Amino acid sequence: MKVATYNVNGVNGRLPVLLRWLEQGRPDIVCLQELKAPNEKFPVEAIRAVGYEALWHGQKSWNGVAILSRIGTPIETRRGLPDDPEPMHSRYIEAAVGGVLIGGLYLPNGNPRPGPKFDYKLAWFEALIRHAASLLDSGAPVILAGDYNVMPTELDVYKPERWLEDALFAPEVRAAYARLVAQGWTDALRHLNPGATIYTFWDYFRRAYERNAGLRIDHLLLGPAIAARLKSAGVDRDVRGWEKTSDHAPVWIELMD
DNA sequence: ATGGCTGTTATAAACAGA
Numbered sequence: 001m002k003v004a005t006y007n008v009n010g011v012n013g014r015l016p017v018l019l020r021w022l023e024q025g026r027p028d029i030v031c032l033q034e035l036k037a038p039n040e041k042f043p044v045e046a047i048r049a050v051g052y053e054a055l056w057h058g059q060k061s062w063n064g065v066a067i068l069s070r071i072g073t074p075i076e077t078r079r080g081l082p083d084d085p086e087p088m089h090s091r092y093i094e095a096a097v098g099g100v101l102i103g104g105l106y107l108p109n110g111n112p113r114p115g116p117k118f119d120y121k122l123a124w125f126e127a128l129i130r131h132a133a134s135l136l137d138s139g140a141p142v143i144l145a146g147d148y149n150v151m152p153t154e155l156d157v158y159k160p161e162r163w164l165e166d167a168l169f170a171p172e173v174r175a176a177y178a179r180l181v182a183q184g185w186t187d188a189l190r191h192l193n194p195g196a197t198i199y200t201f202w203d204y205f206r207r208a209y210e211r212n213a214g215l216r217i218d219h220l221l222l223g224p225a226i227a228a229r230l231k232s233a234g235v236d237r238d239v240r241g242w243e244k245t246s247d248h249a250p251v252w253i254e255l256m257d
Numbered sequence: 258a259t260g261g262c263t264g265t266t267a268t269a270a271a272c273a274g275a
Contacts, residue, residue: 009263009264009274010263010264010265012264012265013263013264013265014264034264034274036264036265037265060265060266061264061265061266061272061273062265062272062273062274109273109274109275110275111273111274111275149274149275163275166275167275168275201275203261203262203275204261204262204263204274205260205261205262206260206261206262215275217275244263246263247262247263247274247275
């Protein structure tokens with residue numbers, strides 16, 4: 001089974017890229033972030049036409065998350081985090097599908113730091129950490145996938161020294177990510193590639209993709225039962241080079257059946 | 258350090274992203 005996460009940066013503007021990638025990569029389950037569309041403008045017909053059922057939690061202009069599946073209808077278990085600090089933002093959706101429980105998330109960017117947006121990022125992170133603990137306690141085979149807006153370590157940034165004060169790499173944020181993982185999660189890409197340079201995002205500016213000036217901020221965290229089934233993982237880096245593409249690339253894992 | 262780019266939309270002397 002192949003499970004992927006992809007920050008599409010506008011699901012309608014990106015529809016040709018998304019459909020091409022779905023047909024080419026054939027992931028079984030997909031978490032999407034940054035739909036940038038209200039619920040009524042989610043392109044469900046086009047997505048169904050390439051073989052996927054979908055759940056989505058949209059919002060006008062910003063945010064928005066979805067779960068797609070080609071192995072059965074995803075059964076929604078939650079939208080929004082418990083005690084979400086900003087419930088009008090659509091940043092979390094969770095479903096049971098294909099024998100797994102999967103949470104798709106879009107963690108706030110948090111810039112500028114310091115400031116209210118950074119405080120909101122930390123508060124959202126705390127709500128996620130609490131919910132993640134309850135998911136592990138449930139004993140369900142669980143995956144938390146999405147755009148975490150965190151580079152976990154210096155390995156995950158092309159020039160760490162330039163990002164020390166940024167909300168994506170600040171000590172408090174890295175510490176929050178480390179606390180989350182320490183609950184018992186496996187960061188799938190890093191686990192299979194210790195020490196490797198892996199990026200999932202390249203800025204639109206300054207030819208960042210061509211220079212490989214990237215960040216690793218899209219992550220798949222696996223609960224113990226799923227981690228034991230992890231077979232392979234990767235980034236569909238070439239998608240970042242397509243016309244009219246997102247600034248993120250899709251990230252995926254393969255699990256033993 | 259700054260500005261560079263892209264999508265969405267109150268079509269901008271806009272905002273937000275990372």
